[in-house]
Amino acid sequence: MSTLLEEAFPVADPGVKPLGSRVLVQIRTPETKSKGGIILSNSDQDTQMWNTTVAKVLSVGPLAFKNRNTQETWPEGQWCSPGEYVRVPRYGGDRWVSTNADGQKAYYILINDLDVLAAVTTDPMEIKAF
Secondary structure (H helix, E strand, O other): OOHHHHHHOOOOOOOOOOOOOEEEEEEOOOOOEOOOOOEOOHHHHHHHHHHOOEEEEEEEOOOOOEOOOOOOEOOOOOOOOOOOEEEOOOOOOEEEEEEOOOOOEEEEEEEEHHHOOEEOOOOOOOOOOO
16 A cells, blocks of 8 residues: 555544444545645645545445345445445545544544445545545
């Protein structure tokens, strides 16, 4: 994993395991400096964090991507798997923060499987919030 991805998605224990049709994702951590080296204000970081719609899939509940009545996998298959990057809604889901042993904050969302909007097919660091 590149250094930028390691900083954007620091390893930390989210403290939960998704149940049912939920998907656990980690939101990209906001940047603290601009490309030019200017330190971003807390307000700018908050805006960036809450507008971020790029996330790393950490785990998938046992009923995710399955027919709720028959428990059979959807014909389209599973839309995402742990380790992949996806786009998620700006609002919704259960959101929280966790801190790892190095003091890095990691941001998480627990969403419904139907709330996964798209697979990210490019560098997840290139997708910017606005």
